[in-house]
Amino acid sequence: MSQESGGDERAGVVLAGGHSTRFGAEDKAVVDLAGTPMIRRVVDRIESVVDELVVNCREEQVPAIRNALEGGPTASFAVDPVPDRGPMAGIMTGLRAGDGEYAFVVACDMPFVDPALVDHLFDRAAGHEAAVPRLDDQWFQTTQAVYRAGPMIEACERALERDERRVVEPLFDLDYVVVDEDEIRDHAALETFENVNTREEFEDATERLEGERSGYSSR
Numbered sequence: 001m002s003q004e005s006g007g008d009e010r011a012g013v014v015l016a017g018g019h020s021t022r023f024g025a026e027d028k029a030v031v032d033l034a035g036t037p038m039i040r041r042v043v044d045r046i047e048s049v050v051d052e053l054v055v056n057c058r059e060e061q062v063p064a065i066r067n068a069l070e071g072g073p074t075a076s077f078a079v080d081p082v083p084d085r086g087p088m089a090g091i092m093t094g095l096r097a098g099d100g101e102y103a104f105v106v107a108c109d110m111p112f113v114d115p116a117l118v119d120h121l122f123d124r125a126a127g128h129e130a131a132v133p134r135l136d137d138q139w140f141q142t143t144q145a146v147y148r149a150g151p152m153i154e155a156c157e158r159a160l161e162r163d164e165r166r167v168v169e170p171l172f173d174l175d176y177v178v179v180d181e182d183e184i185r186d187h188a189a190l191e192t193f194e195n196v197n198t199r200e201e202f203e204d205a206t207e208r209l210e211g212e213r214s215g216y217s218s219r
């Protein structure tokens, strides 16, 4: 991880507090994806572009996730005080635990997250309160975005008070920058946003990652 740089540290918050219901009985955070636990892939991909790593999850997930991350970059845990309040509550919990003024938030089921885009999102968020990718005519990619921790925490608190669970609710309270598709493509392939929800998506990701592996070894 890069050197701390007084006041402008960058945090990385990995969200893992969901129940993986579309995936099935296993916690997708720790499922073995082409030889590496999924959350470990995410952490490994972003560790070079953040100064600290925070994993947000439920209390009972901690041992298995700790095990999945063993031997890798150091990460701290931010356990949801109230579980199952949705990803936005998880973001709030994770941001509260970090030291960085800005934090990159990513879901544990995005194993193709591209560090070059993360770096760019930090650059774009500077002087604002968030930088959020948005593909043409699609949703904001709120679970692969950079937030300024203080204002986002407060905006999440307000949204939860209004009983709002969608992550765009706090976002709309912030001075946010939209990073559009052309700009995204300058830094990353769109697979950066792929998330693994179902067994089918898991098999697909496995095949591609194993293809990459055999591609490397045959060189």
Ligand SMILES: Nc1nc2c(ncn2[C@@H]2O[C@H](COP(=O)(O)OP(=O)(O)OP(=O)(O)O)[C@@H](O)[C@H]2O)c(=O)[nH]1
Binding pocket: 015, 016, 017, 018, 019, 020, 021, 022, 023, 056, 057, 058, 080, 083, 084, 085, 086, 087, 089, 090, 091, 106, 107, 108, 109, 143, 195, 197
């Ligand atoms: N802290 C916290 N994180 C959550 C919660 N629900 C989802 N997440 C996380 O938010 C990210 C995106 O959520 P989903 O893709 O819906 O994951 P999920 O909820 O585990 O899976 P499904 O049950 O199939 O919806 C994942 O990284 C989840 O771990 C929650 O209630 N609390």
Ligand SMILES: [Mg+2]
Binding pocket: 018, 019
């Ligand atoms: Mg869900």
